[in-house]
Amino acid sequence: MRVLKECGDCVCAVPTCPPTTQHSSVEHVQQLWKEWEIQLLVLASFSLQVMLLFSAAFRKRHSSRVLSALLWLSYLSADSIAVFVLGRLAAHTSDPQHQLVLFWAPFLLLHLGGQDTITAFSMEDCMLWKRHLLNFTIQVALAIYIVRKQWHGGSQLVAPMVLMFISGTIKYAERIRALRRAGSRSSSFNAGGRHLASGLSRYYDGLLSIISEKKEENFEHVMDVTCGGFFMKFDFLMDVNPPFSGIDLQDLRIAIAERIHRFDDGASDLVYKIVEIQLSLVHDYLYTKFGRVTGVLHRLITLVLTSTALVLFLEARVDHQLQGLVNYSRADVTISYILLVGAVTMEISSTFMWSLLSYWPYMPIAYWRTFDYDKIFHCVPKGLHPGSRMEWSGKMKQYNMLDGCIQEIQAGRLERMMGSIGIKRDYTTHVVISPEVKKVLLVKLLEIKTNAPGGGGLSSSSFRGQWSQWWAALQTKDYLGAGQQSESAAQRALQLSNIQGLAFVSSVYLWHMVTDICLVADKTASASEFRSFSQALSNYMMYLVAKRNVMLDSCAYHVLHKSRHSLLCTRPAIVADRSAFLQKVYDGVYHGSRALDQAREVSLELLRPEGAAYRWELIATVWVDMLCYIARNCGAEFHAKHLITGGEFVSHIKIVLVVLGFSFHEYEEVELA
Structure with a gap:
């Protein structure tokens, strides 16, 4: 007992632990x-x-x-x-x-x-x-x-x-x-009509001289002309004023049409570089102090x-x-x-970045010229070859409606749960825009500009497929003869697609499916440049409409939702074999929505043996027609917004149309057929 008591006393005598140091820390x-x-x-x-x-x-x-x-x-x-x-x-x-x-x-x-x-x-x-x-x-x-x-x-x-x-x-x-x-x-490009017309004339004279007379090696001259037309391009891109609004430039357009025939393979890169520089100037104007x-x-x-x-x-x-x-x-x-x-x-870094990374030092300011401004600021960028530097991502997003539906069907449970709370996976990819794609597009635009009645004037009031109809009629004359009254397969395909009366978004979806069907059903294994061009533009246009909601009103949204739902309803077929599904659609084994049936009818007409020589060029022309229409009508906010996310190819196309001298009318429509 005494031992226990002593032990107890010892236990009781043990001091309590000091307060934790966590609070003091x-x-x-x-x-x-x-x-x-x-x-x-x-x-x-x-x-x-x-x-x-x-x-x-x-x-x-x-x-x-x-x-x-x-x-x-x-x-x-x-x-x-x-x-x-x-x-x-x-x-x-x-x-x-x-x-x-x-x-x-x-x-x-x-x-x-x-x-x-x-x-x-x-x-x-x-x-x-x-x-x-x-x-x-x-x-x-x-x-x-x-x-x-x-x-x-x-x-x-x-x-x-x-x-x-x-x-x-x-x-x-x-x-x-x-x-x-x-x-x-x-912008500051608010001159009167007479001064505006003279300014446009000087701009196009300089532009066509550097293109047709092979002056691209003189980078300073290219920059002078490019920067000189900046405010006109800015007004057009931002929907302030069309560059030809209220101005009679018929003589200028004739001169452009005559001299534009001097384009060659090297001029394609120069045209796109001019557009790239001008959009870089727009980016700096909107988002920087440069x-x-x-x-x-x-x-x-x-x-x-x-x-x-x-x-x-x-x-x-x-x-x-x-x-x-x-x-x-x-x-x-x-x-x-x-x-x-x-x-x-x-401050020093900003000055160097302004002179090396921006094209604004090349802006032609008269009072700077008097102080040998060119000699001071042009020498440094010239040594770094700024003409070879990319000013945008150079990529084109791709979204295929059918592939997107397949990926959505194959999505896991976690991905679906995240989608239910608004965190959805972006089923898009991207491709680098190849020189071949740029060349095909420019060649088609030049063909329309120089040969179509009225210089290929565009109406922004509605999409009627004017360029596609004109090109199909031209092919009919070439293949059947000028005196023949029958229609070619190209014209019949356009009529079956109802390109004149169908809503724009519906036309995009229809020709998107036509392109996919023809890619599978065309057994000629053609390596035509128009084939790869059509595939790239088809997926890009669907990306703009379905993923970026371009030209998407409530009716168009309903069309896309219904089309997507009809594809999702074919769950077993499209997941098992995508190509086999498209082949069944073409063969008439599978009958889905009205849009798929219409796409099959158009594909059948295009894949006739007599249409083998021009089927892919017609599809490419349709996509060029749609791309230029959407470039003109998708709105200034879209173009400005994507200048800071690597840029969009459609923004470049909008400026290309101005560089090539295309006219735009809000209500006037030029008949091309």
């Missing part, structure tokens, strides 16, 4: 965060600006979703962090050791001004330029309030602080101006101001003119140097 972290919160957030704001400067330029050349998501997060976080830090500085207590943090207020204005490579993440940001203007007023006033009320530091810091404040205000105001310019969707010819002056001003501020800060530090500098936190001094050196470095 949390308090320590909180104390550190409270002390260094502003410093860390300022460095985060600076890091985001560096990322935006060097990564935003890639988005017009790449369609990566990861890059787009990172840029979106960085773009939104950069403004939010800068505004938050300004608010924290307004409530900053007068701590002598951390007085230098108030010196950073102008740098936050500089960060809110954004980088030259990205002023807007999307067109929606441009439309909200008034909101940004209000924020600009509030943040500038807040920065003045912060410095005026709480600054008790050395007087020698006032000069660099004022210089950085001016630089930050200029950068921020320049961003607002760029947003307003892009949001207004207007799209202002006076922007270089602003960069020089801010560079001088920030460099001077850095020198003054260095002199004050080296000469020990800052009273009580030793009381400042060494970390705050280091961060101040990082911000100053970083600001100067980013």
